[in-house]
Amino acid sequence: MRGEKTRTIQVDYLARVEGEASLTIRLEGDAATAVRLAIFEPPRFFEAFLRGRSFMEAPDITSRICGICPVAYLMSACHAMEDALGLRVADPLRALRRLLYCGEWIESHALHVFLLHTPDFLGFPDAMSMAKKHGEWVKRGLRIKKAGNSLLSLMGGREIHPINVRVGGFYRAPARGELEALLPELRWGRDAAAECLEWMSRFDFPDVERDYEFVALRHPDEYPFCEGRLVSSRGLDIDIRDYDGHFVEEQAPYSTALRSRIRGRGAYLCGPLARFDLNFEQLFPEVQDLARRAGVAPPCRNPFRMLLVRMVEIAQAFTEAVRIIESYVAPEAPFVEASVRAGTGFGGTEAPRGFLYHRYTLDETGAIVGANIVPPTSQNQLAIEEDLRELAPVLANLSHVEATHRAELAVRNYDPCISCSTHFLTLNVERT
Amino acid sequence: MMRARVFGLGQPAAGDDGFGVAVVRALRERGVPRGVEVQHLSDPSSLAALLDANVPVVIVDAVLGSPPGELLALTPDELATRAPLRVSSHGLGITEAIGLVRVLDAGADLSEVRIVAVTITRPAGYRYGLSAEVAAAVPRAADRVLQLLGVA
Numbered sequence A: 001m002r003g004e005k006t007r008t009i010q011v012d013y014l015a016r017v018e019g020e021a022s023l024t025i026r027l028e029g030d031a032a033t034a035v036r037l038a039i040f041e042p043p044r045f046f047e048a049f050l051r052g053r054s055f056m057e058a059p060d061i062t063s064r065i066c067g068i069c070p071v072a073y074l075m076s077a078c079h080a081m082e083d084a085l086g087l088r089v090a091d092p093l094r095a096l097r098r099l100l101y102c103g104e105w106i107e108s109h110a111l112h113v114f115l116l117h118t119p120d121f122l123g124f125p126d127a128m129s130m131a132k133k134h135g136e137w138v139k140r141g142l143r144i145k146k147a148g149n150s151l152l153s154l155m156g157g158r159e160i161h162p163i164n165v166r167v168g169g170f171y172r173a174p175a176r177g178e179l180e181a182l183l184p185e186l187r188w189g190r191d192a193a194a195e196c197l198e199w200m201s202r203f204d205f206p207d208v209e210r211d212y213e214f215v216a217l218r219h220p221d222e223y224p225f226c227e228g229r230l231v232s233s234r235g236l237d238i239d240i241r242d243y244d245g246h247f248v249e250e251q252a253p254y255s256t257a258l259r260s261r262i263r264g265r266g267a268y269l270c271g272p273l274a275r276f277d278l279n280f281e282q283l284f285p286e287v288q289d290l291a292r293r294a295g296v297a298p299p300c301r302n303p304f305r306m307l308l309v310r311m312v313e314i315a316q317a318f319t320e321a322v323r324i325i326e327s328y329v330a331p332e333a334p335f336v337e338a339s340v341r342a343g344t345g346f347g348g349t350e351a352p353r354g355f356l357y358h359r360y361t362l363d364e365t366g367a368i369v370g371a372n373i374v375p376p377t378s379q380n381q382l383a384i385e386e387d388l389r390e391l392a393p394v395l396a397n398l399s400h401v402e403a404t405h406r407a408e409l410a411v412r413n414y415d416p417c418i419s420c421s422t423h424f425l426t427l428n429v430e431r432t
Numbered sequence B: 001m002m003r004a005r006v007f008g009l010g011q012p013a014a015g016d017d018g019f020g021v022a023v024v025r026a027l028r029e030r031g032v033p034r035g036v037e038v039q040h041l042s043d044p045s046s047l048a049a050l051l052d053a054n055v056p057v058v059i060v061d062a063v064l065g066s067p068p069g070e071l072l073a074l075t076p077d078e079l080a081t082r083a084p085l086r087v088s089s090h091g092l093g094i095t096e097a098i099g100l101v102r103v104l105d106a107g108a109d110l111s112e113v114r115i116v117a118v119t120i121t122r123p124a125g126y127r128y129g130l131s132a133e134v135a136a137a138v139p140r141a142a143d144r145v146l147q148l149l150g151v152a
Helices: A043-050 A055-062 A070-085 A093-122 A127-156 A176-180 A183-200 A240-246 A272-282 A285-293 A303-326 A376-396 A400-412 B015-030 B044-050 B076-082 B094-104 B132-148
Strands: A010-014 A021-028 A031-039 A215-218 A229-232 A247-251 A258-262 A343-351 A354-362 A368-374 A425-431 B004-009 B036-041 B057-066 B071-074 B113-120
Touching (some): A021 A376, A043 A368, A055 A070, A055 A354, A070 A127, A070 A354, A093 A303, A093 A400, A093 B044, A127 A183, A127 B044, A183 A285, A215 A272, A229 A240, A272 A285, A272 A303, A272 A354, A285 A303, A376 A400, B004 B015, B015 B036, B015 B113, B036 B044, B044 B094, B057 B132, B071 B132, B076 B094, B076 B113
Antiparallel strands (some): A010 B057, A354 A368, B071 B113
16 A cells, blocks of 8 residues: 555445345245345346447447356347348358357356356365365366457457457458467367366266256257247247247346246246257267266256256367367458348347347337347246245255355356346345 | 556446446556556456466456545455455455465466555446546556556
8 A cells, every 4th residue: 555645445345246136035834935036137227228329339238238248248239130130141250150159158157167166066165265175177167268268359359348249240350360379279178178077977966857948049050059949848939039929027026137937837947958958969969979978968957967068068169169260261341231221120149148138129220219138047037936946945944054055056056147137145034 | 478467347337336447448548568468357257367477467446435536556465354255156256366366376476466446335226437536536546557567
């Protein structure tokens, strides 16, 4: 504090402003009569902020919503705008977008798998404690995360909140040589992901099965990132444009967030487990083999096994990134020019945490007159609450500290997004 | 050759929490000496993978405190003492990320990591732009960053 004048300043803690969550479970005996996950959700602010802005600004503005998955917001916004303007983005620009998404899946999944989720399985309170005993695995995890970041850095222009992306493509397309420089680390990542998956497959997974309705994009030729029909394990099969006809958002009285349900049914699950279940045959054959060897194959309805599925998706993303770069031919132009018109556009892509839906209505000048954003965490909220309701008899017999820990483990399976939802989890157990 | 790194942390859509981003922008506008890498991070967890170059590092962030707009220059240990570890279901804070690097790499030289922080009141909600008190601290923070890196 050299050179600072002396005075008393009260400092509490770092002010990372993300969502906060509180979880209230009301128990009567062994039964939960109420489970309320209250989350703070910023997309509503951004929807209002977008009105009157140009269609070109939506990707960059919405990518600020989440520090962990900005690419998902960029991609859903771009696809929605391109849908409104009748624009089609083909290879090699389309492949570059998939490459960018590979980077985000790798770094987002690696953060969750290695720094947040693995300590739960090995009985450590956090990554730092775990690193004292399992340092080599944590180092491997950080290197995997960094390899994802390097893709984002090159493709996005900067690692967090990529700005090189625009409606119609990119402001600048990378040269082949720039991408090839990443190949050694991406090939290392592909092999390291396989080793990590094998290691994690030996963890003890609680014996839990849930009867989810899975919802994810499905594409005839590829594991889904940006395109496909929205399908479910109970027969839903729709165009993204029909999303609002089949899903409804409702305001929970105890939360600023909206919760989604399938009309006429109820809770559903999107994210890694849903993608894996509905698209297993679209994984590369060698990645399917890795999954089978790790003992994970559809149907997988154990939320704790999402750890392994995220690891499978990391292996898939590394494999796809290597393939895209090996066959890359730079595009003639970095973007397709859009001509402005009035209309409504729909975009839905697979964020690391699940389906991210954007809908925009534009006037004839290309200004946004309406915006609707449905993040994966609000789609999964009902499913999370149902998990906790089933856990109630267990929680009822634990001390408050143990019950909080156990409830946190259950919530952490879903990797609910901080910026989009939860950060501090405070648990209230009301016993009557 | 990279000589130093500056990381600005924060969410520009959350009012004064965008301080680190504003300082990054000010440094870029001012122009930093060759070899100084300036980067915005909105996820402090990323620090764990980025503190590996054994070069001086300054992390710019906002801390909750009063009165708002006061500038602090802290070592990681001072920060750890003043800011208790946070319980998060979703990421690491600065203190945790630095702690992780220390555990993993006994050879990592973190003696030249500094945190330049501004005190802010807790943002009530999402909005763009800094308050007057915190905005006034941006040029001073940029000066302080360059001074700490020995390139002022």
